[in-house]
Amino acid sequence: MALRALLGLWLGVVIVLGFGLPMVATPVQWYQLPVIPGLEDKARIIFFHVPTAWLAVVGFAMSLIFGVRYLRSRKIDDDIKSSASAGIGFMFCILATVTGAIWAKFSWGTYWNWDPRQTSIFVLLLIYGAYFALRSAVEGEERRATLAAVYSIIAGVTMPFFMFIMPRILSSLHPEPILNTQGKLHMNTIMFAVFLASLIGFTGVYWWMWRLQVRTEQLHHRIGP
């Protein structure tokens, strides 16, 4: 309970700082955020949109890890953990797509323009959409778990390509190149601290949701209607 309260408080502080810290052209005080050319106040999206994409990566990576563990152990618990993680990763992937599209409307003038970043996340949604289609189409617990584990490994291996590589090798309008040119972050200390705090807080939310989903599915497996 204390941890959950701390998580709520943590994210509350992140939201207050994310919205409240002043943004100035040349920060001189420790609490001032730098103006990112072309983004201005919209740069604050980094505190809330990037963590959703991060959790999609965490969710899919955890799904892969527990997929491998299932194939080695054949314990249904590992399948439950793998599918729960893929589900939460998929949800955050949708959120990253939707929030990105809203941002695009006010920065690019359109919700969707098949930018490499949008295209790659769309392909990722299709890949993981097929994962759930596969799960619901296969009869038999063991067969479903085995096929899903193999698929989660294949999908998990393609994920870094769509999340990190493809948007970087193709020319994109996504502001990531402005904030992270040649591996150098263009954020001052306070901006980076709030960003990091947000990533940690959101990861806590993922962990909480994942444990809830896993415990529910384990219960379903034991007493299922």
Place this chain on the structure above:
Amino acid sequence: MDFLSQNALFVVLLIVLVVWLGVFLYLSRIDRRLKVLEDAYKKGSQ
């Protein structure tokens, strides 16, 4: 839409609300599933 174009901070607010709405809906889904399990457990123990 014009209001949002001129007030970028509200675009960020909209984005935060969408994120929390997604989390809320997902938690509601887990809650519904738990309710089904609780009902099944109650029936089984009667």
